[in-house]
Amino acid sequence: MTGRSSVDPPEARFPRLLKARPGFGARVSILILVLAACASCARKGTDSSPAPAPAPATSEASADTSWGPGHARARLIADRAAAAPGESLVVGVSFDIQPGWHLYWNGANHTGYPIHVDPELPAGWSAGELLWPAPERHVSPGNILDHVYTGRVTLLLPVRAGAAEAGPATLRARLRWLACHQVCLPGSAEVALTLPVRAEAGAPDGGDGAPPGPDAAARFAEARARLPRPLAESPVPVSVSVEAAAAEIHVPGATRLVFFPGPGCTTLTNPIRDAAADGDRLRLSLSTEPGASPVVSGVLEVRRPGSPPAFYTLGISPPAGS
Amino acid sequence: MSFSRSRILVPLVVAFVLGGCAARESTGDQATGAGPPAARNAGASDTTGRFAEVGKPAPDFTLTDTEGKTHRLGDYTAQGKVVVLEWFNPDCPFVQKQHKKTHNMIETEAMAAKMGVVWLAVNSNAPGKQGSGLERNREAKAEYAMDYPLLMDPDGAVGRLYRAKTTPEMYVIDAEGNLIYQGAIDNNPSPFELGTVNYVKQALNEHAAGKPVSEAETKSYGCSVKYPS
Secondary structure, eight states, X not given: OTTOOSXXXXXXXXXXXXXXXXXXXXXXXXXXXXXXXXXXXXTTTOOSOOOSOOXXXXXXXXXXXXXXXXXXXXXXXXXXXXXXXXXXXXXXXXEXXXXXXXXEOSSOOSSSOBOEEEEEXXXXXXXXXXXXXXXXXXXETTTEEEEEEOSEEEEEEEEXXXXXXXXXXXXXXXXXXXXXXXXXXXXXEEEEEEEOBOSOOOSOBOXXXXXXXXXHHHHHXXXXXXXXXXXXXXXXXXXXXXXXXXXXXXXXXXXXXXXXEOTTSOOBSOHHHHSEEXXXXXXXXXXXXXXXXXXXXXXXXXXXXXXXXXXXXXXXXXXTTO | OOXXXXXXXXXXXXXXXXXXXXXXXXXXXXXXXXXXXXXXXXXXXXXXXXXXXXXXXXXXXXXXXXXXXXXXXXXXXXXXXXXXXXXXXXXXXXXXXXXXXXXXXXXXXXXXXXXXXXXXXXXXXOTTSTTOSHHHHHHHHHHTTOOSOEEEOTTOHHHHHXXXXXXXXXXXXOTTSBEEEEEOSXXXXXXXXXXXXXXXXXXXXHHHTTOOXXXXXXXXXXXXXXXXX
């Protein structure tokens, strides 16, 4: 029978071993073998600016047992040690992702499943919209383009504390995600953070009442550095022209531009070819539905010599009647 | 069971299985021009017009299934069959949502079979990648009780012809050989729960009623098809 694979690498055996539910140690060993065999494949094709360096490699990071079946660890952190009644603060949903694996942004991906955050707040508290740091592009064979996170990522959830003066407030969130490497595995977690409610705020809280520390502060800083800002904040004027068949983005002085199409963006005909380029211009071929108005929405990454990469929100349609 | 009963039952079962298989066998005359000639090495460019596109003739192809039988799409079209293609990877959580957590996919296939529709699964994962290889796929076909052919496309040529990006990804081809649906199996793009709308059921039902398919193209979701690097 032709077509029978003569190679039987660990990852071909891996799924059957998973099915047979062997001991945890055996699964871990196979996973290490798979990762060792495939470590070089994970970042292939990533051509946008890299996310901040992954969590330092410690003995904890290299032993797989701590990552769990979802290949990521998640926790809630707060940008202050306590909340004042009625105060606005930011909660971070922070993921440490197993090296070699990635999680998905909530924009236009060909495959995968974005991180889902379902918050549960105490009575009187309210939450705004989740804020997503800019991802990286991940290209796979077969013209497959996804936008992913590696290393670590913190999604930011603005919340407003309840007006009532009360004791500790426990914020919870139910999380779901898909972690992919050579295989894809779903992950889920229920995370919680307890914050005292009192008159004065303090330094970032590590979570669950733990003393505030530099780790949480660093995670917030990394996330904020990659949050897209309004286009008007660009130091140079960004021109975007949109027609049914194509859009052009021009940023004078830029040495590289990357566009991450968001969930509402008109489908790009060839985003692998079009949505990232050296220089100061992108030309995006669009597949606009007949009769529909093209919308170019998402995140634009701008690289300029001597500056860190900057990220802007794009949300452009042609003027009404055009 | 007693020896005499098994002497009757076993041949009956064998005859039933073989009869069932024969009903789905690719027989009949060569297709006459149902779509462009089969391509074995589809290029990466999307501009040649040779790739699958809703509203156009579905590209013809020939693949061998896990049991060693050859299937040509054009032969089914020549018999006037509606054909469903299901891109498959036994180890993808989105596929397992349909085949293991639930049996939604084979239930949809059973409904389709009653309508005379031919259902073919295709695995375009490259050798050595997740869910590839004859052994794993034979095993999964049995485990998931897939009573329809599972075609092996290890060099990914047919996947590229159909621009299949995810598993699952679904295609419906009418009896004239035109592609009338491409996209997701349902409207919940998660590996966890089924959606509330089964797009393939919907397309087959609308088509059988003589209506145009209302949602002919949806965004597919799933794991990436593991083409060769």
